[in-house]
Amino acid sequence: MNTQNEVPATPSPVSYTDAAQALVQQARVMRQQVPNLVIPLKGDGRRLAGLASVPPEFVELTAVAVTNSAPLVSGGGTNPAKARDLMSYADAFSPVADELEALASFVRHSVTAAKNEVGSDALVTYALAKALAKRPATADLVPHVDDMSRALGRKRKAKSSKSKPAPAPATPVPAEPSPVTSSSPATPSK
Numbered sequence: 001m002n003t004q005n006e007v008p009a010t011p012s013p014v015s016y017t018d019a020a021q022a023l024v025q026q027a028r029v030m031r032q033q034v035p036n037l038v039i040p041l042k043g044d045g046r047r048l049a050g051l052a053s054v055p056p057e058f059v060e061l062t063a064v065a066v067t068n069s070a071p072l073v074s075g076g077g078t079n080p081a082k083a084r085d086l087m088s089y090a091d092a093f094s095p096v097a098d099e100l101e102a103l104a105s106f107v108r109h110s111v112t113a114a115k116n117e118v119g120s121d122a123l124v125t126y127a128l129a130k131a132l133a134k135r136p137a138t139a140d141l142v143p144h145v146d147d148m149s150r151a152l153g154r155k156r157k158a159k160s161s162k163s164k165p166a167p168a169p170a171t172p173v174p175a176e177p178s179p180v181t182s183s184s185p186a187t188p189s190k
Helices: 016-033 044-052 056-068 080-133 136-152
Strands: none
Touching: 056 080, 080 136
């Protein structure tokens, strides 16, 4: 028995689809645990970003001013306690967002790395199959090579006969002299 061409199978203990779905469910549970979570609408990011970038020191100074000035209290703005609470929320949950974004980046990179490995192996197999299909002993690979080529979107271009020369530029038509600039008979000089 020839074991040289056998590829050992490494079965997963749990299907990847089931594992991924379980993580999606955990992410949705986490989403429900985040207080003050707001689902963005289209265009919200740009609309909110400008005012969201106000420095925390500025927010604290306005809270102090509202606390110490009666006319500012009637302005209808956020009360100082709520302003401080929202800043505390932002400070606490910003690292959570960073961590989740990093995780998403790592997962996307892992997906790309997996596709890269499989794609690389498939292209090596394709190259080998193309070479072997040219031999009479392994000509049965020709239909497989054709199928793989079609799946890649690679079609052989028919060699065209001699390339057509560029069209010759049009011959310029000589302009007729304008009646205004044409020469009139010379007048005799006195």
